[in-house]
Amino acid sequence: MATDTQGEIVNKVKQSEKLVTIDLQEYFDSTPRTELDLKQFLFKGMILKEDDFREQLENFDWSQFEGQYVGVYCSTDAIISKWAYMLVGQHLATHAKEVFKGKVDDMLYELYRRNLKELNWSSYQDKFVILKGCSSKEKPVPEGVYLYATQQLLPYVKKLMYGEACSNVPVYRG
Structure with missing residues (x-):
């Protein structure tokens, strides 16, 4: 001064x-943001079994992501096929505002x-x-x-x- x-x-x-x-x-x-860990849909948190994976996705409550940005990731070292992310994205499409690969910070x-x-x-x-x-x-x-x-x-x-x-x-x- x-x-x-x-x-x-x-x-x-x-x-x-x-x-x-x-x-x-x-x-x-300021749109709400959340994460979805694919680990929960994997056999023993590590193995992607297509039939089980699809069934779990069908039975999952996707409405909890209504109007939110959703980051999709896997917290384990599991190998996740690209089509698995596509299936998750397809389920989120009618609920989430937008879907991202990664965590909230990403x-x-x-x-x-x-x-x-x-x-x-x-x-x-x-x-x-x-x-x-x-x-x-x-x-x-x-x-x-x-x-x-x-x-x-x-x-x-x-x-x-x-x-x-x-x-x-x-x-x-x-």
């Missing part, structure tokens, strides 16, 4: 037109990337940009999202920082 000629405190950080803070949490998709990254893809990155030309560092548990920002945003910003920004305006970590200076 500095003082002007009349003794008033002036926030030069806020006055700077070249300093921009991007809060990645603003691009969070889909969270993809959802952020989609939303950030719409951003006009060139609007940060010659600016000093801070990627806000703190995220809440309600709107987590995976590390990969910071990597993605960094790659998009580097061709345009004069300086890239992480954190807050009052205490930031310099990342890049062009």
Whole structure:
């Protein structure tokens, strides 16, 4: 902070037109997300028996995934055929908003990337940009999202920082 000629405190950080803070949490998709572990449909959690697998899928309550993003994965080292994922996807298609391969963190990254893809990155030309560092548990920002945003910003920004305006970590200076 500095003082002007009349003794008033002036926030030069806020006055700077070249300093921009991007809060990645603003691009969070609040649609509920959940995971489906294929282990539960495998014989002894490890072996895919087609007839048993199909029967379990038919008897499973898919309505629990209504309107949600669902990440499909297997927590064991079982070999899962591609057609098995297709069958699960077919059952989820009428209930889930969208189905992803992987866990919640994998889909969270993809959802952020989609939303950030719409951003006009060139609007940060010659600016000093801070990627806000703190995220809440309600709107987590995976590390990969910071990597993605960094790659998009580097061709345009004069300086890239992480954190807050009052205490930031310099990342890049062009």
